[in-house]
Amino acid sequence: xxxxxxxxxxxxxxxxxxxxxxxxxxxxxxxxxxxxxxxxxxxxxxxxxxxxxxxxxxxxxxxxxxxxxxxxxxxxxxxxxxxxxxxxxxxxxxxxxxxxxxxxxxxxxxxxxxxxxxxxxxxxxxxxxxxxxxxxxxxxxxxxxxxxxxxxxxxxxxxxxxxxxxxxxxxxxxxxxxxxxxxxxxxxxxxxxxxxxxxxxxxxxxxxxxxxxxxxxxxxxxxxxxxxxxxxxxxxxxxxxxxxxxxxxxxxxxxxxxxxxxxxxxxxxxxxxxxxxxxxxxxxxxxxxxxxxxxxxxxxxxxxxxxxx
Amino acid sequence: xxxxxxxxxxxxxxxxxxxxxxxxxxxxxxxxxxxxxxxxxxxxxxxxxxxxxxxxxxxxxxxxxxxxxxxxxxxxxxxxxxxxxxxxxxxxxxxxxxxxxxxxxxxxxxxxxxxxxxxxxxxxxxxxxxxxxxxxxxxxxxxxxxxxxxxxxxxxxxxxxxxxxxxxxxxxxxxxxxxxxxxxxxxxxxxxxxxxxxxxxxxxxxxxxxxxxxxxxxxxxxxxxxxxxxxxxxxxxxxxxxxxxxxxxxxxxxxxxxxxxxxxxxxxxxxxxxxxxxxx
Numbered sequence: 175x176x177x178x179x180x181x182x183x184x185x186x187x188x189x190x191x192x193x194x195x196x197x198x199x200x201x202x203x204x205x206x207x208x209x210x211x212x213x214x215x216x217x218x219x220x221x222x223x224x225x226x227x228x229x230x231x232x233x234x235x236x237x238x239x240x241x242x243x244x245x246x247x248x249x250x251x252x253x254x255x256x257x258x259x260x261x262x263x264x265x266x267x268x269x270x271x272x273x274x275x276x277x278x279x280x281x282x283x284x285x286x287x288x289x290x291x292x293x294x295x296x297x298x299x300x301x302x303x304x305x306x307x308x309x310x311x312x313x314x315x316x317x318x319x320x321x322x323x324x325x326x327x328x329x330x331x332x333x334x335x336x337x338x339x340x341x342x343x344x345x346x347x348x349x350x351x352x353x354x355x356x357x358x359x360x361x362x363x364x365x366x367x368x369x370x371x372x373x374x375x376x377x378x379x380x381x382x383x384x385x386x387x388x389x390x391x392x393x394x395x396x397x398x399x400x401x402x403x404x405x406x407x408x409x410x411x412x413x414x415x416x417x418x419x420x421x422x423x424x425x426x427x428x429x430x431x432x433x434x435x436x437x438x439x440x441x442x443x444x445x446x447x448x449x450x451x452x453x454x455x456x457x458x459x460x461x462x463x464x465x466x467x468x469x470x471x472x473x474x475x476x477x478x479x480x481x482x483x
Numbered sequence: 484x485x486x487x488x489x490x491x492x493x494x495x496x497x498x499x500x501x502x503x504x505x506x507x508x509x510x511x512x513x514x515x516x517x518x519x520x521x522x523x524x525x526x527x528x529x530x531x532x533x534x535x536x537x538x539x540x541x542x543x544x545x546x547x548x549x550x551x552x553x554x555x556x557x558x559x560x561x562x563x564x565x566x567x568x569x570x571x572x573x574x575x576x577x578x579x580x581x582x583x584x585x586x587x588x589x590x591x592x593x594x595x596x597x598x599x600x601x602x603x604x605x606x607x608x609x610x611x612x613x614x615x616x617x618x619x620x621x622x623x624x625x626x627x628x629x630x631x632x633x634x635x636x637x638x639x640x641x642x643x644x645x646x647x648x649x650x651x652x653x654x655x656x657x658x659x660x661x662x663x664x665x666x667x668x669x670x671x672x673x674x675x676x677x678x679x680x681x682x683x684x685x686x687x688x689x690x691x692x693x694x695x696x697x698x699x700x701x702x703x704x705x706x707x708x709x710x711x712x713x714x715x716x717x718x719x720x721x722x723x724x725x726x727x728x729x730x731x732x733x734x735x736x737x738x739x740x741x742x743x744x745x746x747x748x749x750x751x752x753x754x755x756x757x758x759x760x761x762x763x
Contacts, residue, residue: 230642237612
């Protein structure tokens, strides 16, 4: 099944809203794109379009949360976390209010809209806010569970959503989401690949292909960027001796540096960060960009071979 | 208000000013000018207008107040302490390490503070969210938020104004403490805010202009605001920055500066003399 995590997010909100009357949804004129329009159709009285005014939207969310509502405020990752960074920091983060922020169209797979809309800095921005939980689910099933976990957590959460429809790879019958706990998708002892979000499935394809080439890589799906799962990183560092991180995000400030912080403090091993290398994206079809930036399965396979050899 | 109530309100406002000076002096920093200009309206809100109970500060049905011009919290803290939310002893350690009372309002640790604020333009949006929550829950509480005139230079104020009007938040009352001065000088020299009444009218507000240091006008404005249906109200309150302390009045330099020991003594002498007259 191919489905974008933004759509999974919209569906999950609708499902949870049935039993959680405290959920309200805010958007900034992008409901059709962030897929909060699914919620809007089902619960029009609990949906509020704030117009193209993201700073105010976050403040309104803070006020709603201060009165017991659980607002989910959605926009593109660029505007939700970039434009409204300081509102999130001061009106939501500092008072630790129960606001959930969803940033859609994250990373370069926004595609044709180009650099102004391709946010590769959202994870970095949100990680720096004390008390903020940062989630980056990798497929439909993971997003569904992540939204539930975000609701269960009493405090601010950032959830990254993707625009591109992607294959599901988790098994819905056995999948379990635990906030702050990475998931080992494949065991191995030559090297550990830690991936997050949309590129996890690409990394999975890559490490499977590498088996026939004599490289037995471990793959960890790090759906929670903050709080990062220290234990799984330290164990991987000890057992495999080196780590490669993969993210559709600037290699500055995202998963890669979060992993480096853990290894350098607790178990120093070489870490190679694969991602967007401190540059901007540009226009083009999403899959073409993913390949150009070396973040598709084929590109990752090549990079991992280069790094391991 | 009858004469007795009017007099009582003036006495409390004078005490709010005294504790504002105590707080800023003991902190050796802070914002006396805008606290003193707002003291009468903050007093009226907590001692007459709002349905609040210091014994139950989290009551979901209470009226809310968001001090969007959060730097003027010395006056808010004074009003909260005099109302009984916490001891006035807390004011003596305002801004000290380990103190409950922070340099800008912190809702997590301070009873009676409904929203953390201080980054200008943000409190007013939170107030909109509170008013919206009240509408959603069919509650009849009201939400008050006070902005500085300089604060109205923030774009977010107008995002919030558009939102409040669009959502018909008639349970929301904004108050602009128009004391005419901001850090860099006169508001109209710095950014040309006028005509502020026309701006709010254009955004769909009921606009009430008053002398914000006159209790008769303050009372009339809040009474009128409660009768407005289908749109939010803004009270544009002309005030005197530094009101009550002669050498601070209308002086831009007292926006964000603490008095020294001599200035502190003089301020308290003046305010205590005013209180003595009121107490007859």
